[in-house]
Amino acid sequence: MRETSIHPTACVEPGAKLGQGVSVGAFCHVQAGAEIGDNSELMSHVVVTGFTTLGENAKVFPHAILGCEPQNGKHKGGHTKLLVGKNAMIREGVTMHRGSDTSRGYTNVGDNSTFLAYAHVAHDCDVGNHVTFANNVMIGGHCEIGDHAILGGGAAVHQFVRVGHHAFVGGMAAVVQDVIPFGMAIGVHAHLGGLNIIGMKRSGLERKEIHAVRRATRMLFDRTKPVKERVEDVRIEFADSPAVGDLIAFITADAKRSSFTTPLLHGKHGHIEDHS
Template sequence: MRETFIHPTACVETGAKLGQGVSIGAFCHVEAGAEIGDNCELMSHVVVTGYTTLGENAKVFPHAILGCEPQNGKHKGGHTKLIIGKNCMIREGVTMHRGSDTSRGYTQIGDNSSFLAYAHVAHDCDVGNHVTFANNVMIGGHCEIGDYAILGGGAAVHQFVRIGHHAFVGGMAAVVQDLIPFGMAIGVHAYLGGLNIIGMKRSGLPRQEIHAVRRATRMLFDRSKPVKDRVEDLRAEFADSAAVGDMIAFITADAKRTSFTTPPLHGKHASPEDQS
C-alpha cells in the first residue's frame, strides 16, 4: 500500500479521518468530520465537506464538491451525512449533497459507480451499485436509482422518482414518473421506449427471463384493463420469473411521486419495441 500524500497547498482540517494510502492533491479542502477511505485519490481543488464518508479506492477529479448542505428549504442545519461506497469514479465538477434533517438525514451512493463531469446528486437520494451517470445528469431530492442503471448525458430525474435496476435513461430525457426495472426511458418528457436488452444481457440475465420480461411489459401496458388487473395477470402468468417478480414488486411498492410508472407513447408506440 502506498504512503499517504497531502500536497502542501491542500487543507485537511483537524478531525478529518484519512485511511491508508490516501492522496490529497493541490488546493483540496477536507473538512473536519469527513472520512476518506484507504487508497482514495483527490486530484486537485476537490472539496469534501461536512460528515461525508468516501469509500476506499475512490478517484475524485478536479473541482468536485462532496457533502455540501442540501438545497432543501426545510433543512434546519442539523447533522446529516453523505455516504459514498467503494471503488467510485467521480469526475470533474460533480456535486453530491448531504441528506436533510427533516427527511431521512443522509444521501447514499453504492459501490463501483461512475459519475461523469458535472453530474449532480441531490439530498436524501439512494443510488445503487454499478450505476453510471453520464455528463450533466441531474437527479432531484429523494430519488432512488437501482443497481446497474445508466442515465444518459443531460438526463433529469424529478424529485421522489424511482429508477428501477438495470434501467436506461436516454440522453436529455426528463423523467417525471417511476421507471420500471429493465425499462428504457427516452424523450422530453420521457416515455417508455423499450427495454434495456443490452444491459440485461451484460448482467447475465438468462434468455428465458429476457423473453418473460418482454411479454410481461406488453401485458403491463395493455390499456384495455385497469392497472390492478394487469398486475394480477402478471402474477399469475409469470409466477416462476424472478425478473418479472422484481417488476411487480417495484410497481406495487409505495411510490411517493406517482401512482404508476413511465408509460409508452400512445398510438404507434403503445407497445414498446425492445432495444437490442
C-alpha cells in the same frame, strides 16, 4: 499499498480521517470529521466536508464538491451525512449533497459507480451500485436510482422519482414519473420507450428471464384491461420469474410518483418495443 500523501497547498483539518495510501492533491480541502477510504485519490481543488464518508479506491477529479448542506429550504442546519461507497469514479465538478434533517438525514451512493463531469446528486437520495451518470445528469431530492442504472447526458430526474435497476434514461430526458426496472425512458419529456435488453444481457440475466420480462411487459401494457387486472394476470402467469416479480413489486409499491403505465412508443403491432 502506497504511502498517504498530502500536497503542501492542501488543507486537511485535524480530525479528518485518511486511510492508508490516500493521495490529497493541490488546493484540496478536507474538513474535520470527513473520512477518506484506503487508496483513494483527490486530484486537486476537491472539497470534502466533515459530514462525508468516501469509500476505498475512490478517484475524485478537480473541483468536485462532496457533502455540502442540502439545497432544501426545510433543512434546519442539523448534522446530516453523505455516504459514498467504494470504487467511486467522480469526475470534474460533480456535486453530491448530504441529507436534510427534516427527512431521513443522509444521502447514500453505492459501490462501483461513475459520475461524469458536473453531475449532481441531491439531498436524501439513494443511488445504487454500478450506476453511471453521464455529464450534467441532475437528480432531485429523495430520488432512488437502482443498481446498474444508466442516465444519459443532461438527463433530469424529478424529486421523489424512482429509477429501477438496469433501467436506461436517455440523454436530455426530463423524467417526472417512475421508470420500471429494465425500462428505457427516452425523449425530452421521457416516456417508457422499451426494455433495456442490452443492459439485461450484459448483467448476465438468463435468456428465459429476459423473454419472461418481454412477455410480461407486453401484458402489463395491454390497454384492453384495467391496470389491476393486468398486474394480477402477470403475477399468476410468471409466478416463477424473479425478474418479473421485481416488476410487479416495483409497480405495486406505495410510491410518491406513479410509474409509466402507458408506453407512447410502439412497435408495428401496437406493442412496446424491445431495444435489443
